[in-house]
Amino acid sequence: MQPVVQFRNVNKHYGSSIAVDSLDLSIEPGQFVTLLGPSGCGKSTTLRMLGGFETPTSGEIYLDGKEISRLPPNKRNVNIVFQDYALFPHLSVRRNVAFGLELKGLASEAIHKRTMELLSLVRLQEFADRMPAQLSGGQRQRVALMRALAPNPNVLLLDEPLSALDAKLRQQMQVELKSIQRTTGKTFIFVTHDQEEALTMSDVIVVMNSGRIEQMGDPHTLYSRPRSRFVANFIGESNFIEGTLKGTKGGLAAIEWNGSVVHAGLNGQDLQAGSRVAVALRPEAVSVFAAKPAEKLAFEGRITQRLFKGDHTSLTIELPNGQVIAAQLDPVALSRITDDRVWIGWREEDAVALAD
Amino acid sequence: MRHYFSDAPKTALQASYWVFVIYLLLPLTLMTAMSFKDANFIAFPIGDWTLGWYAKVVQDKQFLEASGYSIFIALMTTIFATIMGVWIALLISAEGIWGRAAIFALACLPAVVPGLINAISMRIFIRVLDIPTGTGAIILGHTVHAVPFVVIMVLTRLRSMPNNLIDAARDLGADSFIAFIRITIPFLAPALVGGMIFCVLTSIDDFVRTFFLGGYQPTLPMLIFAKVQGGMSPEINAMATLVLIVTAAVGLYAEHFTRRSRT
Numbered sequence A: 001m002q003p004v005v006q007f008r009n010v011n012k013h014y015g016s017s018i019a020v021d022s023l024d025l026s027i028e029p030g031q032f033v034t035l036l037g038p039s040g041c042g043k044s045t046t047l048r049m050l051g052g053f054e055t056p057t058s059g060e061i062y063l064d065g066k067e068i069s070r071l072p073p074n075k076r077n078v079n080i081v082f083q084d085y086a087l088f089p090h091l092s093v094r095r096n097v098a099f100g101l102e103l104k105g106l107a108s109e110a111i112h113k114r115t116m117e118l119l120s121l122v123r124l125q126e127f128a129d130r131m132p133a134q135l136s137g138g139q140r141q142r143v144a145l146m147r148a149l150a151p152n153p154n155v156l157l158l159d160e161p162l163s164a165l166d167a168k169l170r171q172q173m174q175v176e177l178k179s180i181q182r183t184t185g186k187t188f189i190f191v192t193h194d195q196e197e198a199l200t201m202s203d204v205i206v207v208m209n210s211g212r213i214e215q216m217g218d219p220h221t222l223y224s225r226p227r228s229r230f231v232a233n234f235i236g237e238s239n240f241i242e243g244t245l246k247g248t249k250g251g252l253a254a255i256e257w258n259g260s261v262v263h264a265g266l267n268g269q270d271l272q273a274g275s276r277v278a279v280a281l282r283p284e285a286v287s288v289f290a291a292k293p294a295e296k297l298a299f300e301g302r303i304t305q306r307l308f309k310g311d312h313t314s315l316t317i318e319l320p321n322g323q324v325i326a327a328q329l330d331p332v333a334l335s336r337i338t339d340d341r342v343w344i345g346w347r348e349e350d351a352v353a354l355a356d
Numbered sequence B: 001m002r003h004y005f006s007d008a009p010k011t012a013l014q015a016s017y018w019v020f021v022i023y024l025l026l027p028l029t030l031m032t033a034m035s036f037k038d039a040n041f042i043a044f045p046i047g048d049w050t051l052g053w054y055a056k057v058v059q060d061k062q063f064l065e066a067s068g069y070s071i072f073i074a075l076m077t078t079i080f081a082t083i084m085g086v087w088i089a090l091l092i093s094a095e096g097i098w099g100r101a102a103i104f105a106l107a108c109l110p111a112v113v114p115g116l117i118n119a120i121s122m123r124i125f126i127r128v129l130d131i132p133t134g135t136g137a138i139i140l141g142h143t144v145h146a147v148p149f150v151v152i153m154v155l156t157r158l159r160s161m162p163n164n165l166i167d168a169a170r171d172l173g174a175d176s177f178i179a180f181i182r183i184t185i186p187f188l189a190p191a192l193v194g195g196m197i198f199c200v201l202t203s204i205d206d207f208v209r210t211f212f213l214g215g216y217q218p219t220l221p222m223l224i225f226a227k228v229q230g231g232m233s234p235e236i237n238a239m240a241t242l243v244l245i246v247t248a249a250v251g252l253y254a255e256h257f258t259r260r261s262r263t
Helices: A043-051 A093-103 A108-121 A137-149 A167-184 A195-201 A219-224 A229-234 A331-335 B007-034 B052-059 B061-093 B100-112 B115-128 B135-159 B164-171 B176-205 B208-213 B220-229 B234-262
Strands: A005-014 A017-027 A032-036 A058-063 A078-081 A155-159 A187-192 A204-209 A212-217 A239-249 A252-257 A260-265 A276-281 A287-289 A299-308 A313-318 A324-329 A341-345 A352-355
Touching: A005 A043, A017 A043, A017 A212, A032 A043, A032 A195, A043 A058, A043 A078, A043 A155, A043 A187, A078 A137, A078 B164, A093 A108, A093 A137, A108 A137, A137 A155, A137 A167, A167 A187, A167 A195, A187 A195, A195 A219, A204 A219, A204 A229, A212 A219, A212 A229, A229 A239, A229 A276, A229 A352, A239 A260, A239 A324, A252 A276, A260 A276, A324 A331, B007 B234, B052 B061, B052 B234, B061 B100, B061 B135, B061 B176, B061 B220, B100 B135, B115 B135, B115 B208, B135 B176, B135 B208, B164 B176, B176 B220, B176 B234, B208 B220, B220 B234
Parallel strands: A032 A187, A032 A204, A078 A155, A155 A187
Antiparallel strands: A005 A017, A005 A058, A204 A212, A239 A252, A239 A276, A252 A260, A260 A352, A276 A352, A287 A341, A299 A313, A299 A341, A313 A324
16 A cells, blocks of 8 residues: 655754654554654654645655655645644634635535534534634634544644643543544544553554654554663653673573573564663563562562552562562552562563663 | 731822823813803803804814815825834744844834924935925825834734644645735734724824925814914814814724724
8 A cells, every 4th residue: 555644764954953863654544643752852843844834854755655845835635733723713613614625715505514514523513603712622622623624634633732631631532533533534643742642542653752763563562562762661661670681592582680581572673692681571560479489580679669559559669689670560469468578570571672 | 918008098099090080181171161162262151052163163164174184194194004014013023034123123213203303304304305295295204103003013913823823724725825814914903903093093193293294285283283373262172172082982992992802
């Protein structure tokens, strides 16, 4: 399938600072793609270059196989939902949604029909004649979304559109966005710094850092098989234990750490024996035992903190070598832990060895 | 903080406010009262009341011609000053413009230069360029004076305009001209209306510049001035009262309009 959006070796410099660094990215049609990263990672610049609000310093951007790198925004078949919605304050909801259709020169009955269809999709028909100032945050958000969808773009761009909403509304909108994406079948490119939002909605997540792509993949792969320390740390929480790589065998790495040899998944990486590596371990993958298990490798430690989180309890465990490990225990597992002196272990396939 | 202000200073503050209001309004009230006096000289008591002076004023060909002339000049001034003011405001608010502060200072200068100095310099200017005194010169002088008010009002409004409104319009298919007409102008509307009314009022009110730049045809302030020199009569009071009512109504409407649009 031909990618709907393609970045080929795209760079964007502002003076001496590099916002986007040799970006190569292909996006398949009909997917919900999230650009995820901390602020300043280049995700918004990437989106704005696709929308036509920034021009790449070098490289090409293709939309449906056509080069669009230097076309103005009004000549591109993409539309954007802005972070603060940017609704036109002097136009009613209906006129806001109709704006793009009017500029396309459609007949007024056709515009009216399409506008009302779109508004009914988000249950806002009765609000058609209100002004934007008379709407709640969530309603404005939905009007902005429909205004951007009205001209029927190939690709819809969303620049952190949920960040101004409160937590509960944000969750509702996540569900709604995802379902609108499914019903319309359009490609959505969503920018956020919120990893939870990214995991919930995306078909594909592109993790960006310092203007480069760190890793791209479906949410499950990114969570369970991070390819860099940055990704392991940015998506969810991770423990990192640092040691020396002894060797690799059958997709597993053997690492010397704390006087023992521990194993961790290699994740297809090519790591050199003798190099320093970090083993990433999710807190929920850490097993905690009340007594030293006979057949398993386990390390003795001491619980220094217990934080009750409702459905689970977060433990902070300190090992004699000073290493601190975070663990998550459900109530059943926790009930077996009576003493602060514990042993921890993990399944080899749950840990991932990463270049340090 | 409240206890620092006992009731006595508060009462004094309120009293002095009312003294100020009386000081401000008493001359205007006297003038208005005299315009209804049925006698040829201005003095108390008023005695008989009449609307005769108003009847005389609205039939006075000189008054009507001068009013028409003043309104014509005011409208022309408003058109030129609005176009120039909006243009300068857009220039100043544009990104990456060089010498922003200097442009702003220069654009605002005519508002703070004393009217007389301004008038004399304009007179010398038109003499050098060989522009005849009269309608064109008056409009030129009034426009220079009015532009800063438009610039300041439009600039204030522009600064409160979210950056990405234009981006959104461009994104939805508007070129930069259509975005300007359909988004920027409507957003500026309250400032434009306020600024235009201000232009009209300053132009109609202007005496000094008109005096130096005008020809033989008198504007309203010049006519009133000429009549006053020939001796005060209640007819002048009636004229002045009419001008007062109209300008106050327009000014209050402008204030109301800009205030309401701000929300």
